[in-house]
Amino acid sequence: MEGPDPVNDQLPTDDGGYQPYLAAGKLKGKKALITGGDSGIGRAVAILYAMEGADSTIVYMPEEEKDAQETKKLVEQKGGKLDLISTDLREAKNCKDVVEKSLKAMGKIDILVLNHGFQMMQETIADLSEDQWLKTFNTNIHPFFYLSKYTLPHMKPGSTIITCASVNHYIGRPDLLDYTSTKGAIVAFTRGLSNQQIGNGIRVNAVCPGPIWTPLIPATMNEKAQSEFTSPMGRPGQPAEVATCFVFLASKDSSFISGQSLHPNGGVIVGS
Secondary structure (H helix, E strand, C coil): CCCCCCCEEECCCCCCCCCCCCCCCCCCCCCCEEEEEHHHHHHHHHHHHCCCEEEEEEEEEEHHHHHHHHHHHHHHCCCCCCCCCCECCHHHHHHHHHHHHHHHHHHHCEEECCCCCCCCCCCCCCCCCHHHHHHHHHHHHHHHHHHHHEEEEEEECCCEEEEEEECCCHHHHHHHHHHHHHHHHHHHHHHHHHHHHHCCEEEEEEEECECCCCCEEEEEEEEHHHHHHCCCCCCEHHHHHHHHHHHHCCCHHCCCCCCECCCCCCCCCCCC
């Protein structure tokens, strides 16, 4: 199925077009560590962070090197600096190495964006293998713990951690049972870590996107699921529309917000 091209640095207009994202120097001098930054939402976050004045390090799987290099090119076109680390975050020691390499490259970490994830549709629990269940949890939630644990000792008051959960946690999507379960764990992790760290001056929040058109959608969903991948607005969202939430939560604009979840989902759920 032919879907829309992901848009990273523009925002949709009411007439179906796009307008440039207007930066305001909200993250000037900040340093960010972003997982899953090679494409999709992570790429858009890295680009908008660069436009707002932040330098970043992105982490990605080795097989995504081509996409990561493209992200680096796009960030540099915006005047930003981007360091690349390819590794498998399912291993705790790799997460520790990522933090050490990021600190060496950037000198500090002000913003930790935990955005990477894995999903694969299975219609029923009978179709969902134990191996896939474990892979999804080992990918989607365990590295959030590892990276937070190893980054927090280096974070100063005013720093932020932003997790990426999903609308699926709230709607209970049946054909993504394992993925949905990890996203619920991420929301709980975010709230608990916020309560733990708020006294240290470190804010922790979540973004719960969906449906957002990223390369993950055509790669993991069948044609029927893709055709139904929309919102009450009549379209899926674009990565840039989610990245603005990550800018907000990383900036002083959200200085009194912690332990909360933002919902860029086109009205799929309300009152959450």
